[in-house]
Amino acid sequence: MQFTSYLPLPTRVYKSNLLLLLIFLVCSLNYTVAQQSPSGVVSLSELEIEKAVQPWWPLQKNTAITGAPLTIAGTNFKKGIGTLSESSVYIFLDGKGDTFKAEVGLQDPSAFPVAVKYNALSDGSKLFYTQDETGKKFVGIANSEETMGSGSVQFVIKGDGKLLWRSKKIKGGQTPTPIALSLKGIKVLELTVNDGDDGISGDHAVWGNPEITYSSFKPILVDANYINTLKTVDNNFNNHLKPLIEQxxxxxxxxxxxxxxxxxxxxxxxxxxxxxxxxxxxxxxxxxxxxxxxxxxxxxxxxxxxxxxxxxxxxxxxxxxxxxxxxxxxxxxxxxxxxxxxxxxxxxxxxxxxxxxxxxxxxxxxxxxxxKRIEWPNKRWSLESKQxxxxxxxxxxxxxxxxxxxxxxxxxxxxxxxxxxxxxxxxxxxxxxxxxxxxxxxxxxxxxxxxxxxxxxxxxxxxxxxxxxxxxxxxxxxxxxxxxxxxxxxxxxxxxxxxxxxxxxxxxxxxxxxxxxxxxxxxxxxxxxxxxxxxxxxxxxxxxxxxxxxxxKIAPWVTENPLFLHVTTTEDAKVKAAIDQCAETGYEMVILSFGSGLNMEDLSESNIAKFKALADYAHAKGIELGGYSLLSSRWISDEVDVINPETGKRGGVIHGSSPCLNSQWGIDYFEKLKVFFEKTGFDLLEHDGSYPGQLCASTAHVGHRGLEDSQWKSWKRISDFYKWCNEKGIFLNIPDWYYLSGSTKNSIGYREVNWSLPRERQLVLGRQNMFDGTYDRLPSMSWTFVPLTEYHGGGAAATIEPLDTHVKAYKAHMIQNYGMGLQACYRGPRLYDTERTKSMVIEVVDWYKKYRDILNSPIVHLKRANGREMDGIMHVNPELKEKGMAMFFNPTNEEITQTIQLPLYYTGLTEVARIQEKEGPVKTYTLERDYSVPITVKIPAHGYNWFKIH
Known part of the structure; x- marks a missing residue:
């Protein structure tokens, strides 16, 4: 059998494809880079003039402000800008402009249209315009149709806020005034048209053929604050940021x-x-x-x-x-x-x-x-110490x-x-x-x-x-x-x-x-x-x-990994018996499972007293106690539940239906759980149906305004609650990906009904689930399942009870789960039913705790279970005394003996490895060039074997 050998090849290997390269080179000739700006000439009308500042009406490209062809004293211009007085255009040159040229003046007047409309302005004048199927066109501003002025304006040009050029007062009918300016070193060019002190009426100004020559940077239009922004930026950098950098x-x-x-x-x-x-x-x-x-x-x-x-x-x-x-x-x-x-x-x-x-x-x-994002108290065993x-x-x-x-x-x-x-x-x-x-x-x-x-x-x-x-x-x-x-x-x-x-x-x-x-x-x-x-x-x-x-590194709480039993009842005597069994065998936590009868939303004195007494009893025995609460997939009421955006009603959403976390019910739910934990001293929450991202279209819920904020508000509420739990030392089993919000465990990923299959099939499928689910996460981040009592049917062939009768299957589950570093939901009323099963449980738990650090370390995946041959994994941790522990399993009816190459690169060993088969004698191996060593593995039928690497 070939086991994967992991070589120290951290760099990516790139392969070239000559044909693809040739295609790329040919195709790239057809492209022009939109951002690339060689030296050239650009007309102002080619730029995005929408950022220009002008009251009353937008600037016009290549036409007068009225939409007529650009004409100054009979001289026509193909390109230019039609504007009004009190307008400004800001052009960013980045110091790469060369020259600015233009001819300026007032637009030649045209006949007043017959059918005009107007809007009244605040000063008593009127803005006249025409409107047809093509849209609106500006006509002019005046007190009446008869009082339209002939206009007078002054053109002003500034560079970085400093005056470069100013025209004399220009009136209608004057010949175009030429402009030719150097732009060397100027970052922002400002083109302004001012009123000639006789009012805005008739001030239909024209920038004729306005052109900027530039090198390497094509000019762009910016807003009016850009000059001040540049000055502020330069001052802030020189006076504040630069000294900070120098330190x-x-x-x-x-x-x-x-x-x-x-x-x-x-x-x-x-x-x-x-x-x-x-x-x-x-x-x-x-x-x-x-x-x-x-x-x-x-x-x-x-x-x-x-x-x-x-x-x-x-x-x-x-x-x-x-x-x-x-x-x-x-x-x-x-x-x-x-x-x-x-x-x-x-x-x-x-x-x-x-x-x-x-x-x-x-x-x-x-x-x-x-x-720290979360003040994790680290009150139980964990692979990552609190630091x-x-x-x-x-x-x-x-x-x-x-x-x-x-x-x-x-x-x-x-x-x-x-x-x-x-x-x-x-x-x-x-x-x-x-x-x-x-x-x-x-x-x-x-x-x-x-x-x-x-x-x-x-x-x-x-x-x-x-x-x-x-x-x-x-x-x-x-x-x-x-x-x-x-x-x-x-x-x-x-x-x-x-x-x-x-x-x-x-x-x-x-x-x-x-x-x-x-x-x-x-x-x-x-x-x-x-x-x-x-x-x-x-x-x-x-x-x-x-x-x-x-x-x-970022969520060290996920390395907590207590041994827990899922109890299916809340009867005091049975819960206390389960607590006693945990204390006797080395288990560390009891979880009152779904269907047990626990209701954390019940804050009555009798309910609090009952579960506080059970928690006190557990704590006196050195055992933690927690339980199950269902959130999503519940139907509460029309006023409380998530409103489906598509129907405007509840139902038809993720999990069928769900209460909205930002309804008053949802807000109260989290407060009730906090009170329950604080008053009872419970140590764990198993939170089923956690928030799955439901969108809620209600506008009546007190905690959100509508659809757009519903998901963010709900995520914030539940993630804040999980952080609160984490900081209180409450262990969180959540079948969802809330690790970075404080959760400690999620399901490894399995099909629920598979636990109703015959026991032998459960074992192989269980190893497949754990093998697949531990690539991208640590073993301690997941739980798996063991049906001590019947679960989703299956009857006697699927369940472990009576435990003594099926002690081999029971131990096989424990060995492969703990051997791969995972806790399981051992769901039933007890851990043992005879002294023989008790001894077996203690034996496995003692073995697990002896090697707990390495068994909770990351996994190198050797071979996935297929039911036909040996499968295995290896834990690795260069920082421990035990650098690795390899686990092998035999799903067949015959003994297997096989020599394999065991890859040791991720153990951190470089020359020599000391390897023990179980607690047997130490054998010394010299690592080969690929950091592997040959070992012979012998496994009995339906058995297992393990090796320690020092």
Missing amino acids: LPVGSAALRTGVNKDWLVEKVSLSSNIYKEDNGKEIMMSNGLVSRTFRLSPNCATVDFKNLTTGESLLRGVSPEAMLTIDGQEYAVGGLDGQKEYGYLKKEWLDDLWSPDGSFQLSTFTIGDIQ PQKGKSISFTYHHSRLKDIEVQVHYNIYDGIPLISKWFTITNKGSHTIVLNNFKSEILAMVEAESAVEKQRGWETPNIHVESDYAFHSMSMKNANKVVHWEKDPRYTSQASYLLATPCLLECKLPIGPNEAIAPAATFESFRIWELPYDSSDKQRKGLYTNAMYA
């Missing part, structure tokens, strides 16, 4: 280029840090395994994201650090515009980029140590010129010893009026594509990075629970191989809906968090070990 340390070589270690097998002692780059405008956060670089001028943007274990730069383009829609208006947070090409990013381009018009602007930044999370945190603070009372902070954490970065943002309303955050994108990264395909793909490979959020639900697997991570098309990337521009290479982290959150004065909104973990390999096992380590 930062210089990064070591290891922080810049990587530590050259495989962190999965060799501990990285290098501390995370944030340091300055040589150019004086950039800072980098790094831990020697991953780095993220920010440029802080003229705004803050991520300009590099590097996997230091492979040396790969993952970023191909610059984007905003976040996007916010506030009161219906979208704003960029940070970011830089003007990138020429989005297939790659060159350092020399960065100096030519500019701050996006209308964006939130970086004000300052602060650096500190990582702070401070080590790493660095940086927070960037942004403000907006038009939203002066709104402060946005974008936060980043980098963790020691793992290539992991997290991100989230907060919004604080320092004003006197409530604002509404309609929606947001908390992360936008233009990443290097994982594949280049010319034609349409059935399924795309996405960039080799794990991105996960705490905004997760409705799944027993991360892939389906991950609701906010999206790989989108990037329309800026016009040179990609895909003809349809369909390559999924733009990471966006955003909610499915909402949040539509009202942020009151003095309130702060906090987004979900994301964690970004770049892989160094496409190997499934290695990638799984990455996420195993991530969960242990």
